Amino acid sequence: MEIISAIAVLRETLQGRQPVAFVPTMGNLHEGHLALVEQARQHGRCVVVSIFVNPLQFGAGEDLEKYPRTLEADCRKLQAAGADIVFTPSAHELFPTPQQFQVEPPSIASELCGAVRPGHFHGVATIVLKLFNIVQPACGVFGKKDYQQLHIIRGMVREFDLPIQIFAGETIRAEDGLALSSRNGYLSQEERAEAPRLYRALLQIREALASGQIDFAALETAARNDLARHGWQVDYISLRNANTLQAAQPGDAARVVLGAARLGTTRLIDNLEF
């Protein structure tokens, strides 16, 4: 496995190694990331994983500075998982001058997580476009845990005519249901015990719908209130059309319920398709 930090060296190294399967990450890798690498191995002759904590997608006062950086451990895990190349650019390598060109995603990027984190998905889309142009993969693999991100990346690829196939990886969960996330490491022992309630709230909404309840707003409100009673600050609990991410309507072919809420200073997100 090669560890490369220069764009020019990466491009040189990738000559003749198509098709490339690409997994962009911010590092601090857990089983969820490694499952994406495993998935990528099925689609590419050469698996490239990028590790870059992207400043464009962090807002003022967010956790850019304290975001966990664990490059050595990450590389050990990636080697074991069968990655071929780890791309670890510096901020200066990706932004030799301040990034002025941005990807402007549609208005869905200002809802859900985008409402709480203004500009977040502009930053995500911009860095992913840059990385796609650097790596030039045949496919990219993204986790469903970041469901809105996946939706936006798929839209960008389609509307910008990028010749890249996007694969989605299932969310990997701890035994108690908590979706794996680098930010779980911020949780105190007490918060960690409480954290699976977010997933349980989503499961309850799915069950309520399966049993015939149809008042979407009431289900969302009940879940918010339950979380709030247990000390969460809820950003949103929202039932959406899984294909468009627009508000759920009667007769949607596929739905997803998405949630984001904070325990103390830690913001957790999760979702459930059905």
Place this chain on the structure above:
Amino acid sequence: MEIISAIAVLRETLQGRQPVAFVPTMGNLHEGHLALVEQARQHGRCVVVSIFVNPLQFGAGEDLEKYPRTLEADCRKLQAAGADIVFTPSAHELFPTPQQFQVEPPSIASELCGAVRPGHFHGVATIVLKLFNIVQPACGVFGKKDYQQLHIIRGMVREFDLPIQIFAGETIRAEDGLALSSRNGYLSQEERAEAPRLYRALLQIREALASGQIDFAALETAARNDLARHGWQVDYISLRNANTLQAAQPGDAARVVLGAARLGTTRLIDNLEF
């Protein structure tokens, strides 16, 4: 020479024909375009010319509807000029659904032509990014006549890390100095006789600077007034740093003076580097 209108057919056809040199156009081709094709032949094994009147870059009330479409004559000229493939997508082929993702260029895109045509360079950058992703050329050739466009495309390629080299083609002029442009066809005989005054105004600024004048604003104002006296409606005459397109400063290594003005309903642009 092949004429292709489907993205999938173009991609298939381009397999194994790298390096591709690409000249995007809006058709109604003149000697300026054909010089770009000639230049492209020096850089690529396969020269692709696109013809697409891009609705994204036209504002309300602009000349999208009446913009000249002369596909048959264009193809004859391109064949003679040695193009290998003409890509002529329909609007539906490029926008099967409304384009929601856009390229957001930096603030320079809202100056000069962008001040008069809001959103114009968003539309230009977005379509060029899409075409780049479809054609995947090793290089693209753009005319200096659209100087601000060239500047913005260069910036986009750099900041989005596109693996594409950008070459600039010199402006081709009629004998009386008028820069060739598809919009020259809108001019009445009388307007056509008047039209070279725009270029002469730029030449006069260059001469004045060469002879030691240093009051940039006074030179710009004098040129505007002269054009206005002869019936022009002037959008701008502006002296800029040729590398940054910021307002000219004493000591700039390279400068360009850019002008845009309307004769009747026809808007002409031109520029001069020095």
